[in-house]
Amino acid sequence: MSDVIKLAHGDGGKFTNELIKNLFYRHFRNRKLEEGIDAATFSVNEGRMAFTTDSFVVKPIFFYGGDIGKLAVCGSINDLAVSGAKPLYLSASFIIEEGFPIDKLEAIVRSMGDTCTRAGVNIITGDTKVVEKGSVDGIFINTSGVGIIESNYKMKTIESGDQIIVTGTIGEHGTAIAIQRYDIKVKGNFKSDCNPLNGITENIQDLYPYIKIMKDPTRGGLVTILNELAELAGLGVRLIEEKIPVSREVKAMNEMLGLDPLYMACEGRMVLVVNKLYAEKVLNRIRSLEGCKDANIIGNFDQEASLKVYIENYLGGKRILNTLEGAMLPRIC
Amino acid sequence: MSDVIKLAHGDGGKFTNELIKNLFYRHFRNRKLEEGIDAATFSVNEGRMAFTTDSFVVKPIFFYGGDIGKLAVCGSINDLAVSGAKPLYLSASFIIEEGFPIDKLEAIVRSMGDTCTRAGVNIITGDTKVVEKGSVDGIFINTSGVGIIESNYKMKTIESGDQIIVTGTIGEHGTAIAIQRYDIKVKGNFKSDCNPLNGITENIQDLYPYIKIMKDPTRGGLVTILNELAELAGLGVRLIEEKIPVSREVKAMNEMLGLDPLYMACEGRMVLVVNKLYAEKVLNRIRSLEGCKDANIIGNFDQEASLKVYIENYLGGKRILNTLEGAMLPRIC
Known part of the structure; x- marks a missing residue:
């Protein structure tokens, strides 16, 4: 050959x-x-x-x-x-x-x-x-x-109060690609999160009655998915900054590059919208699964926020997270 | 926009x-x-x-x-x-x-x-x-x-004597692409045969018991498909030149370009291998379908020919048709 x-x-x-x-x-x-x-x-x-x-x-x-x-x-x-x-x-x-x-x-x-x-x-x-x-x-x-x-999964109507779970640290795929695209010499454990998600979904099927929507935040990252869901639901989204799992390296690297992990593609994470009464139960199950120890409840849908996705920090400061007009980085997938 | x-x-x-x-x-x-x-x-x-x-x-x-x-x-x-x-x-x-x-x-x-x-x-x-x-x-x-x-279609073992049907004139897609690729100014009705084949297959399902194999001769054209089938069957193939439907324009244009319609891609034709006792019946049905008036029985599988695909002309002359080593024309599909 x-x-x-x-x-x-x-x-x-x-x-x-x-x-x-x-x-x-x-x-x-x-x-x-x-x-x-x-x-x-x-x-x-x-x-x-x-x-x-x-x-x-x-x-x-x-x-x-x-x-x-x-x-x-x-x-x-x-x-x-x-x-x-x-x-x-x-x-x-x-x-x-x-x-x-x-x-x-x-x-x-x-x-x-x-x-x-x-x-x-x-x-x-x-x-x-x-x-x-x-x-x-x-x-x-x-x-x-x-x-x-095979499962009893159906997309369900999102209501105010529904909780948002992410299955692990965000922005790792997009950041890994950015580092290599810009040929940045760095030390640290930068690695795409690229992974099959069916290992998670196959282990939460009994909880599907409480799960309203599942999404993978690829192009445009977490914020893009949440803006789409906010529009679909006719509700706002309130995120709590310190609840969002981001690795220290990814945070630092994005600051250096002037990028934002909230908009960076994930290729092995899932966002779930869950009935608030069962959010802890779903979270605990997910955390018990391989690669999901950093899963967290990162915010909720909120009728007060009228279609906006906003993030609150621990001082009470708020920031609106709009969908970007152009890609932060082309060809990430 | x-x-x-x-x-x-x-x-x-x-x-x-x-x-x-x-x-x-x-x-x-x-x-x-x-x-x-x-x-x-x-x-x-x-x-x-x-x-x-x-x-x-x-x-x-x-x-x-x-x-x-x-x-x-x-x-x-x-x-x-x-x-x-x-x-x-x-x-x-x-x-x-x-x-x-x-x-x-x-x-x-x-x-x-x-x-x-x-x-x-x-x-x-x-x-x-x-x-x-x-x-x-x-x-x-x-x-x-x-x-x-939905149908009772199954690929079946090819035997010596099985007849080969093609559903229309061959080489038209490849020839249309060649003319435009080489930017040849010609008059004549050159047109790709590009068409969906399910209009044919849905109308011959009752004949599937007599049909052993169906194939669409795309890249490499008729000869490439027949060489593959000959190998699969462990038999030779005998083609009769004057039975193979080729339009006058396609024949002339290929001669001019030094190409051979037998190797040119079709994108809306089908080759069928049919039990010899039912070949006429299948042919008649196919000819009655839209776009298939030129369908014909073009040859047969032949144990004497030992894995070779050969073509006979009306004078009895024989020519072996081997698979080409390289594409006649890249990017035809």
Whole structure:
């Protein structure tokens, strides 16, 4: 096999097949994929299914705590998980620049395979296109996903008083990308939070009657999601600054860069809106789960605040958090 | 709204929402999509489903007989159709270059909506990413699709004597792209055959017991598909040159360009392998369907030919048709 991707790897012929067998089958490893037919097939029981898609253009493609492959697998898993679905199958579609190193491609594909194994999902169908040098920036990956809504999860109407839970420290993915994009030399444990969320959702299904909405705060971070929910609910949101879990490093780095962790993408956190009577119960369960020890109740919906999202600090100071007009950082996912 | 795509259209905030509502919802128009949640949901009955994905990087993005949007919708529909599935839902994911004209995007999106309406499928989930100028060549689109296998279709073992049917004239998509790529000024009715195939498959379901395999000859064209099937079957393939439907224009243009229609991609044709006793019956049914008047039996599987695909002309001359080592033309889909 050549050590870089050639146009012929994308022509659907001999080289494409070589790539599929030597790379994709080896790392994604499952019978449905290896059947190699135009569409993969699977059995379903009567019920409801969920279907989602995301394209990933993250830059750089390898970052602290992950890479475009892990991110692509987590992205579609997480969209399914926050919709109350059990992720079952993913597709993976690659657009690769001519000349892209095959060892890098293999690292990405291996990372996708590992993340799938950890999350209990399978990539069962795929596609590979190769474009001429200069027609794409390295590699872009699309994943789509299907899942089954086994649970009793339904989005419910948000009411004043409903509590907001976040499952861990925020802003870590966006900050990791920013550091590497701006090529900042820092010490400290900067790492994307990129992770599959179905490990959380599968362990809180009995609490779904108390959970009104689940969301993953990706592009635009926590504030963007909360502004969307405020608009949806016709209510305001009151956040309590010291309750929001942010690591010291992330806080300091964002101050230095003139950025705000509240707007930075997370790729492995979830925001939950919970009936206030059960918020502590839900929080305790979440804190008991892997990677969620920093989960916290960070605020509540509030009819007094009339559609605004605001944050209060311990001195009683208030600050309105509007949706930004432009991205803080493009290509974070 | 601005008249070109800006980075902010891809940041997941206000501009992204504007684009989604003003463009995607308007042309894709269906309730599931307009719910605007992370994953679309739908009900299923117990049974088997099919799942497929394809990314489209075709160049030019507008071509005689279609555009990247129509092609993207047909591509996933056709992968489902040839797998014996009724296509139900598609996802659409866009990677767009900063500065891309919004009127062109709208033309593409409208074309996707129209093709969906014609084929009876819905785009129910999507994603939009925008990358900096120079990071992608205009626009790339991924579609994934899910369908339900309602029929009794199963791939069956190919035997010597099985007949090969093609549903219409071949090589038209690849030839249309070649003409425009090389900017050849020609008169004549050159048009991609790009079309949804589910109109055919839904009308031949009662004949599935006699149909062993269905395939769409996209990248690498008819010869590539037949070489794959020959390998799968452990048999050779004998084609009869004068039986293969090729339009006069396509034949002449390929001669001029030094290309061969047998290797040129089709995006709206199907190859069927049929039990020889029922080949005429299947052919007659197919010929009665819209757009299939040129369908023909073009050859058969043949144990004498030992894994080779060969073509015979009316003088008895034989020529081996090997899989090409490299693509005749990159980015045809």
